[in-house]
Amino acid sequence: MAANLKELVQRYKADPESVYNTWFIDNEARMKAFRSIRRGVTEVIEAIKAGTFGNDFKGSPLEFVLTCITEQKQVFEGAAHPFYWKPKLRIPDIYENEENKAAFGRFLESCLSCSTADRIIREILTLDDCRIKGLGPAVANILYFLHPTHMPPFNTAMLNGFNTLFADKKPLGSWTAYLEMREAIIHANEELQPALSKDLGAISGLLFDVGVGKIALAGNFQTALEFDRAKLEKALKKRHDDVRKAQEEENSHLEMQFTLTRMGRDLGYDVWVAANDRTRSLAGISLQSLTLPELPLLEMASETLKTVSLIDVIWINRLSRQIECAFEIEKSTSIYSGMLRLLDLASSLGDRKYDFFLVAPDNREKEILAQLQRPAFRNLGSVAFRYLLFSDVSCNCEAMGRFGDDWRVLLKVARGE
Structure with missing residues:
Protein backbone atom coordinates (compact mmCIF):
# COMPACT_ATOMS: atom_id res chain seq x y z
CA MET A 1 0.00 0.00 0.00
CA ASP A 228 -23.21 10.41 -5.02
CA ARG A 229 -22.01 12.62 -7.89
CA ALA A 230 -24.36 15.51 -7.04
CA LYS A 231 -23.32 15.36 -3.40
CA LEU A 232 -19.65 15.33 -4.36
CA GLU A 233 -20.06 18.30 -6.70
CA LYS A 234 -21.84 20.19 -3.94
CA ALA A 235 -18.98 19.42 -1.54
CA LEU A 236 -16.39 20.57 -4.07
CA LYS A 237 -18.30 23.79 -4.75
CA LYS A 238 -18.47 24.47 -1.02
CA ARG A 239 -14.72 23.88 -0.71
CA HIS A 240 -14.10 26.27 -3.62
CA ASP A 241 -16.38 28.91 -2.06
CA ASP A 242 -14.65 28.48 1.31
CA VAL A 243 -11.23 28.94 -0.29
CA ARG A 244 -12.40 32.06 -2.11
CA LYS A 245 -13.95 33.49 1.06
CA ALA A 246 -10.78 32.76 3.04
CA GLN A 247 -8.74 34.57 0.38
CA GLU A 248 -11.05 37.59 0.55
CA GLU A 249 -10.72 37.66 4.34
CA GLU A 250 -6.94 37.36 4.09
CA ASN A 251 -6.82 40.26 1.62
CA SER A 252 -8.99 42.39 3.90
CA HIS A 253 -6.68 41.63 6.83
CA LEU A 254 -3.62 42.57 4.78
CA GLU A 255 -5.20 45.84 3.60
CA MET A 256 -5.89 46.82 7.22
CA GLN A 257 -2.30 45.97 8.20
CA PHE A 258 -1.05 48.30 5.48
CA THR A 259 -3.49 51.03 6.58
CA LEU A 260 -2.35 50.87 10.20
CA THR A 261 1.31 50.66 9.16
CA ARG A 262 1.06 53.79 7.02
CA MET A 263 -0.92 55.66 9.65
CA GLY A 264 1.68 54.80 12.29
CA ARG A 265 4.49 56.04 10.06
CA ASP A 266 2.56 59.25 9.31
CA LEU A 267 2.25 59.83 13.07
CA GLY A 268 6.01 59.45 13.50
CA TYR A 269 6.28 55.88 14.75
CA ASP A 270 8.35 52.94 13.66
CA VAL A 271 6.13 49.95 12.98
CA TRP A 272 6.39 46.21 13.58
CA VAL A 273 4.06 43.76 11.83
CA ALA A 274 3.48 40.10 12.66
CA ALA A 275 6.56 38.00 11.90
CA ASN A 276 4.58 35.64 9.66
CA ASP A 277 3.17 38.53 7.59
CA ARG A 278 6.35 40.52 6.92
CA THR A 279 6.96 39.17 3.43
CA ARG A 280 3.41 39.82 2.22
CA SER A 281 2.82 42.52 -0.40
CA LEU A 282 0.01 44.76 -1.61
CA ALA A 283 0.12 46.59 -4.96
CA GLY A 284 3.77 45.65 -5.32
CA ILE A 285 4.81 47.02 -1.92
CA SER A 286 5.91 44.63 0.83
CA LEU A 287 5.20 45.13 4.50
CA GLN A 288 8.86 44.35 5.09
CA SER A 289 9.90 47.53 3.28
CA LEU A 290 7.76 49.68 5.59
CA THR A 291 8.48 48.06 8.96
CA LEU A 292 11.19 47.19 11.45
CA PRO A 293 13.27 44.06 10.85
CA GLU A 294 12.94 43.01 14.49
CA LEU A 295 11.14 43.87 17.71
CA PRO A 296 12.87 46.02 20.35
CA LEU A 297 14.44 44.01 23.14
CA LEU A 298 11.70 42.78 25.46
CA GLU A 299 12.32 40.93 28.71
CA MET A 300 9.95 37.98 28.50
CA ALA A 301 9.95 34.21 28.20
CA SER A 302 10.75 32.87 24.73
CA GLU A 303 7.27 31.35 24.31
CA THR A 304 5.64 34.67 25.24
CA LEU A 305 7.98 36.57 22.91
CA LYS A 306 6.99 34.27 20.06
CA THR A 307 3.33 35.00 20.78
CA VAL A 308 3.94 38.75 20.95
CA SER A 309 5.86 38.65 17.65
CA LEU A 310 2.61 37.52 15.99
CA ILE A 311 0.68 40.65 17.00
CA ASP A 312 -0.57 42.17 13.77
CA VAL A 313 0.72 45.75 14.14
CA ILE A 314 2.79 47.50 16.85
CA TRP A 315 3.72 51.21 16.90
CA ILE A 316 7.10 52.00 18.47
CA ASN A 317 8.43 55.40 19.60
CA ARG A 318 11.43 56.27 17.41
CA LEU A 319 13.32 58.05 20.20
CA SER A 320 12.67 55.96 23.30
CA ARG A 321 12.23 52.65 21.38
CA GLN A 322 9.28 51.96 23.67
CA ILE A 323 6.09 50.31 22.46
CA GLU A 324 3.31 52.91 22.34
CA CYS A 325 0.38 51.14 20.74
CA ALA A 326 -0.61 47.70 19.42
CA PHE A 327 -3.38 46.32 17.22
CA GLU A 328 -4.90 42.91 16.59
CA ILE A 329 -6.94 42.66 13.38
CA GLU A 330 -9.63 40.02 13.78
CA LYS A 331 -11.36 39.48 10.44
CA SER A 332 -12.56 35.94 11.10
CA THR A 333 -10.40 34.41 13.85
CA SER A 334 -11.08 34.36 17.57
CA ILE A 335 -11.43 37.78 19.22
CA TYR A 336 -10.33 36.15 22.47
CA SER A 337 -6.99 34.93 21.13
CA GLY A 338 -6.14 38.42 19.86
CA MET A 339 -6.88 39.89 23.27
CA LEU A 340 -4.62 37.31 24.91
CA ARG A 341 -1.70 38.31 22.70
CA LEU A 342 -2.20 41.98 23.57
CA LEU A 343 -2.48 41.12 27.25
CA ASP A 344 0.76 39.13 27.09
CA LEU A 345 2.48 42.16 25.58
CA ALA A 346 1.10 44.58 28.17
CA SER A 347 2.05 42.35 31.09
CA SER A 348 5.66 42.29 29.92
CA LEU A 349 6.10 46.05 29.56
CA GLY A 350 6.13 47.24 33.16
CA ASP A 351 3.77 49.20 35.40
CA ARG A 352 2.48 51.75 32.93
CA LYS A 353 -1.04 51.31 31.51
CA TYR A 354 -1.23 50.70 27.77
CA ASP A 355 -4.02 51.39 25.29
CA PHE A 356 -4.31 48.54 22.84
CA PHE A 357 -6.86 48.09 20.08
CA LEU A 358 -8.85 45.29 18.51
CA VAL A 359 -9.64 46.06 14.86
CA ALA A 360 -12.56 44.19 13.34
CA PRO A 361 -15.29 44.33 10.70
CA ASP A 362 -18.41 46.21 11.71
CA ASN A 363 -20.44 42.98 11.85
CA ARG A 364 -18.22 41.59 14.65
CA GLU A 365 -18.90 44.40 17.12
CA LYS A 366 -21.25 42.24 19.22
CA GLU A 367 -18.55 39.56 19.53
CA ILE A 368 -16.04 42.13 20.75
CA LEU A 369 -18.47 43.50 23.33
CA ALA A 370 -19.19 39.97 24.56
CA GLN A 371 -15.46 39.27 25.02
CA LEU A 372 -14.90 42.57 26.82
CA GLN A 373 -17.46 41.40 29.39
CA ARG A 374 -15.49 38.24 30.20
CA PRO A 375 -14.18 38.28 33.80
CA ALA A 376 -10.64 37.72 32.51
CA PHE A 377 -10.68 41.11 30.78
CA ARG A 378 -12.30 43.27 33.45
CA ASN A 379 -10.37 45.66 35.66
CA LEU A 380 -6.99 44.97 34.06
CA GLY A 381 -4.35 47.22 35.50
CA SER A 382 -1.87 46.87 32.64
CA VAL A 383 -4.03 47.46 29.57
CA ALA A 384 -7.11 49.35 28.41
CA PHE A 385 -8.82 47.45 25.61
CA ARG A 386 -10.56 49.52 22.98
CA TYR A 387 -11.76 48.57 19.53
CA LEU A 388 -11.81 50.10 16.08
CA LEU A 389 -14.27 49.11 13.38
CA PHE A 390 -13.02 48.69 9.83
CA SER A 391 -15.33 51.43 8.55
CA ASP A 392 -14.04 53.97 11.10
CA VAL A 393 -10.42 53.24 10.26
CA SER A 394 -10.94 53.27 6.50
CA CYS A 395 -12.95 56.50 6.48
CA ASN A 396 -10.66 58.43 8.82
CA CYS A 397 -7.16 57.01 8.35
CA GLU A 398 -5.89 59.75 6.02
CA ALA A 399 -7.14 62.59 8.22
CA MET A 400 -5.84 60.99 11.43
CA GLY A 401 -2.42 60.40 9.88
CA ARG A 402 -2.22 63.95 8.56
CA PHE A 403 -3.60 65.94 11.50
CA GLY A 404 -2.93 63.72 14.52
CA ASP A 405 -0.01 64.26 16.89
CA ASP A 406 0.31 60.71 18.23
CA TRP A 407 -1.65 57.50 18.81
CA ARG A 408 -4.24 59.36 20.91
CA VAL A 409 -5.89 60.57 17.71
CA LEU A 410 -7.38 57.07 17.54
CA LEU A 411 -9.45 57.82 20.63
CA LYS A 412 -11.66 60.04 18.49
CA VAL A 413 -13.03 56.99 16.68
CA ALA A 414 -12.22 54.14 19.09
CA ARG A 415 -14.92 52.47 21.19
CA GLY A 416 -14.88 50.79 24.57
CA GLU A 417 -13.27 51.73 27.92
Missing part, protein backbone atom coordinates in the same frame (compact mmCIF):
# COMPACT_ATOMS: atom_id res chain seq x y z
CA ALA A 2 2.97 2.35 0.58
CA ALA A 3 3.49 3.24 -3.09
CA ASN A 4 -0.22 3.93 -3.61
CA LEU A 5 -0.35 5.99 -0.45
CA LYS A 6 2.57 8.10 -1.64
CA GLU A 7 0.81 8.73 -4.95
CA LEU A 8 -2.34 9.74 -3.08
CA VAL A 9 -0.33 12.09 -0.86
CA GLN A 10 1.29 13.70 -3.91
CA ARG A 11 -2.14 14.47 -5.37
CA TYR A 12 -3.30 15.75 -1.98
CA LYS A 13 -0.34 18.12 -1.66
CA ALA A 14 -0.58 19.28 -5.27
CA ASP A 15 -4.27 20.24 -5.07
CA PRO A 16 -4.45 23.97 -4.18
CA GLU A 17 -7.90 23.46 -2.64
CA SER A 18 -7.00 20.41 -0.52
CA VAL A 19 -7.16 20.56 3.26
CA TYR A 20 -3.36 20.48 3.21
CA ASN A 21 -3.10 23.75 1.29
CA THR A 22 -6.17 25.60 2.59
CA TRP A 23 -5.94 24.69 6.27
CA PHE A 24 -2.74 22.95 7.29
CA ILE A 25 0.06 24.86 5.57
CA ASP A 26 0.82 28.48 6.47
CA ASN A 27 -2.60 29.13 8.00
CA GLU A 28 -2.43 31.87 10.61
CA ALA A 29 -5.89 31.09 11.96
CA ARG A 30 -4.89 27.47 12.60
CA MET A 31 -1.72 28.48 14.42
CA LYS A 32 -3.50 31.07 16.54
CA ALA A 33 -6.10 28.51 17.59
CA PHE A 34 -3.65 26.30 19.50
CA ARG A 35 -2.90 28.79 22.25
CA SER A 36 -6.50 30.03 22.50
CA ILE A 37 -7.83 26.50 22.89
CA ARG A 38 -5.22 25.63 25.49
CA ARG A 39 -6.17 28.73 27.49
CA GLY A 40 -9.87 27.89 27.03
CA VAL A 41 -9.40 24.34 28.30
CA THR A 42 -7.77 25.78 31.41
CA GLU A 43 -10.89 27.91 31.94
CA VAL A 44 -13.11 24.84 31.57
CA ILE A 45 -11.10 23.01 34.23
CA GLU A 46 -11.18 25.96 36.62
CA ALA A 47 -14.92 26.48 36.11
CA ILE A 48 -15.68 22.83 36.85
CA LYS A 49 -13.58 22.98 40.02
CA ALA A 50 -15.25 26.21 41.12
CA GLY A 51 -18.76 24.94 40.40
CA THR A 52 -19.44 27.69 37.85
CA PHE A 53 -19.38 25.58 34.68
CA GLY A 54 -23.16 25.59 34.30
CA ASN A 55 -25.66 22.98 33.13
CA ASP A 56 -25.71 23.74 29.42
CA PHE A 57 -23.20 24.03 26.58
CA LYS A 58 -24.38 27.53 25.73
CA GLY A 59 -22.63 30.06 27.93
CA SER A 60 -20.14 27.56 29.30
CA PRO A 61 -16.35 27.96 28.84
CA LEU A 62 -16.52 24.77 26.77
CA GLU A 63 -18.51 26.72 24.17
CA PHE A 64 -15.55 29.06 23.71
CA VAL A 65 -13.16 26.12 23.19
CA LEU A 66 -15.40 24.59 20.54
CA THR A 67 -15.93 27.98 18.89
CA CYS A 68 -12.17 28.26 18.42
CA ILE A 69 -12.15 24.79 16.89
CA THR A 70 -15.14 25.31 14.59
CA GLU A 71 -13.55 28.51 13.28
CA GLN A 72 -11.28 26.10 11.38
CA LYS A 73 -14.15 25.79 8.93
CA GLN A 74 -12.33 23.71 6.33
CA VAL A 75 -12.20 20.72 8.66
CA PHE A 76 -14.09 21.30 11.92
CA GLU A 77 -17.34 23.00 10.92
CA GLY A 78 -19.57 20.62 12.90
CA ALA A 79 -17.18 19.90 15.78
CA ALA A 80 -19.41 21.59 18.38
CA HIS A 81 -22.53 19.52 17.64
CA PRO A 82 -21.61 16.50 19.82
CA PHE A 83 -21.26 18.84 22.81
CA TYR A 84 -24.65 20.55 22.46
CA TRP A 85 -26.90 19.66 25.38
CA LYS A 86 -29.75 17.50 24.05
CA PRO A 87 -32.41 17.60 26.77
CA LYS A 88 -34.59 14.78 25.37
CA LEU A 89 -31.66 12.36 25.26
CA ARG A 90 -29.91 13.97 28.24
CA ILE A 91 -26.56 13.83 26.44
CA PRO A 92 -23.71 14.47 26.65
CA ASP A 93 -24.15 13.80 30.34
CA ILE A 94 -21.56 16.30 31.62
CA TYR A 95 -23.95 19.15 32.36
CA GLU A 96 -26.48 17.76 34.85
CA ASN A 97 -24.42 14.93 36.35
CA GLU A 98 -21.87 16.47 38.71
CA GLU A 99 -19.82 13.28 38.98
CA ASN A 100 -19.48 13.05 35.20
CA LYS A 101 -18.69 16.75 34.99
CA ALA A 102 -15.90 16.34 37.54
CA ALA A 103 -14.54 13.30 35.65
CA PHE A 104 -14.47 15.31 32.43
CA GLY A 105 -12.62 18.12 34.22
CA ARG A 106 -10.04 15.68 35.63
CA PHE A 107 -9.58 14.19 32.17
CA LEU A 108 -8.90 17.58 30.59
CA GLU A 109 -6.55 18.61 33.40
CA SER A 110 -4.55 15.40 33.12
CA CYS A 111 -4.35 15.61 29.33
CA LEU A 112 -3.31 19.26 29.50
CA SER A 113 -0.24 18.31 31.53
CA CYS A 114 0.59 15.06 29.69
CA SER A 115 3.87 14.87 27.83
CA THR A 116 3.60 11.38 26.32
CA ALA A 117 1.08 9.63 24.10
CA ASP A 118 0.91 6.63 26.45
CA ARG A 119 -0.23 8.85 29.30
CA ILE A 120 -2.92 10.48 27.15
CA ILE A 121 -4.15 7.05 26.05
CA ARG A 122 -4.40 5.97 29.70
CA GLU A 123 -6.49 9.05 30.43
CA ILE A 124 -8.75 8.26 27.46
CA LEU A 125 -9.30 4.72 28.73
CA THR A 126 -10.06 6.06 32.22
CA LEU A 127 -12.62 8.47 30.77
CA ASP A 128 -14.15 5.70 28.64
CA ASP A 129 -14.52 3.55 31.77
CA CYS A 130 -16.75 6.27 33.25
CA ARG A 131 -19.37 5.42 30.58
CA ILE A 132 -20.52 9.03 30.25
CA LYS A 133 -23.43 9.02 27.82
CA GLY A 134 -22.80 10.94 24.63
CA LEU A 135 -19.16 11.80 25.41
CA GLY A 136 -17.22 9.99 22.73
CA PRO A 137 -14.19 10.55 20.51
CA ALA A 138 -15.41 13.97 19.37
CA VAL A 139 -13.33 15.05 22.38
CA ALA A 140 -10.29 14.04 20.31
CA ASN A 141 -10.62 17.35 18.46
CA ILE A 142 -9.76 19.10 21.73
CA LEU A 143 -6.91 16.67 22.34
CA TYR A 144 -5.50 17.39 18.88
CA PHE A 145 -5.13 21.10 19.66
CA LEU A 146 -3.41 20.22 22.95
CA HIS A 147 -1.12 17.52 21.49
CA PRO A 148 -1.02 17.72 17.67
CA THR A 149 1.88 15.26 17.32
CA HIS A 150 0.22 12.61 19.53
CA MET A 151 -3.52 12.74 18.85
CA PRO A 152 -5.21 13.05 15.44
CA PRO A 153 -8.49 14.96 15.18
CA PHE A 154 -11.68 13.05 14.53
CA ASN A 155 -14.97 13.57 12.70
CA THR A 156 -17.35 11.70 10.39
CA ALA A 157 -15.52 12.68 7.20
CA MET A 158 -12.16 11.53 8.62
CA LEU A 159 -13.72 8.26 9.76
CA ASN A 160 -15.23 7.73 6.30
CA GLY A 161 -11.86 8.51 4.75
CA PHE A 162 -10.11 6.06 7.07
CA ASN A 163 -12.60 3.29 6.34
CA THR A 164 -12.24 3.97 2.60
CA LEU A 165 -8.45 4.05 2.65
CA PHE A 166 -8.02 1.02 4.90
CA ALA A 167 -11.10 -0.93 3.72
CA ASP A 168 -12.30 -0.96 7.33
CA LYS A 169 -15.63 -0.49 9.10
CA LYS A 170 -14.76 1.46 12.23
CA PRO A 171 -17.86 2.82 14.04
CA LEU A 172 -18.35 6.50 14.77
CA GLY A 173 -18.81 6.78 18.55
CA SER A 174 -16.20 4.40 19.92
CA TRP A 175 -13.05 5.44 21.78
CA THR A 176 -11.64 1.97 21.12
CA ALA A 177 -12.13 2.46 17.38
CA TYR A 178 -10.53 5.91 17.59
CA LEU A 179 -7.43 4.52 19.29
CA GLU A 180 -7.17 1.75 16.69
CA MET A 181 -7.49 4.39 13.97
CA ARG A 182 -4.78 6.42 15.66
CA GLU A 183 -2.32 3.53 15.53
CA ALA A 184 -3.01 2.92 11.85
CA ILE A 185 -2.76 6.64 11.01
CA ILE A 186 0.60 7.01 12.78
CA HIS A 187 1.95 3.84 11.15
CA ALA A 188 0.85 5.00 7.68
CA ASN A 189 2.33 8.45 8.29
CA GLU A 190 5.68 6.92 9.29
CA GLU A 191 5.62 4.65 6.22
CA LEU A 192 5.63 7.66 3.91
CA GLN A 193 9.35 8.39 4.53
CA PRO A 194 9.33 11.28 5.11
CA ALA A 195 6.04 11.64 6.91
CA LEU A 196 3.56 14.28 5.76
CA SER A 197 4.26 16.05 9.05
CA LYS A 198 4.78 15.20 12.70
CA ASP A 199 1.61 17.22 13.21
CA LEU A 200 -1.14 14.64 12.64
CA GLY A 201 -3.43 17.31 11.23
CA ALA A 202 -1.74 16.87 7.85
CA ILE A 203 -2.57 13.19 7.35
CA SER A 204 -5.96 13.65 9.02
CA GLY A 205 -6.69 16.27 6.37
CA LEU A 206 -5.94 13.63 3.74
CA LEU A 207 -8.49 11.32 5.38
CA PHE A 208 -10.98 14.20 5.40
CA ASP A 209 -10.53 14.85 1.68
CA VAL A 210 -10.90 11.14 0.90
CA GLY A 211 -13.91 10.95 3.22
CA VAL A 212 -15.83 13.71 1.44
CA GLY A 213 -14.80 12.42 -1.99
CA LYS A 214 -12.48 15.33 -2.71
CA ILE A 215 -9.73 12.86 -3.60
CA ALA A 216 -10.79 9.69 -5.37
CA LEU A 217 -8.80 6.52 -4.85
CA ALA A 218 -7.11 4.82 -7.78
CA GLY A 219 -4.81 1.93 -8.58
CA ASN A 220 -5.03 -1.04 -6.23
CA PHE A 221 -7.12 0.76 -3.59
CA GLN A 222 -10.46 -0.83 -2.90
CA THR A 223 -13.01 1.96 -2.33
CA ALA A 224 -15.32 1.17 0.56
CA LEU A 225 -17.62 4.14 -0.15
CA GLU A 226 -19.61 5.16 -3.20
CA PHE A 227 -20.11 8.90 -3.53
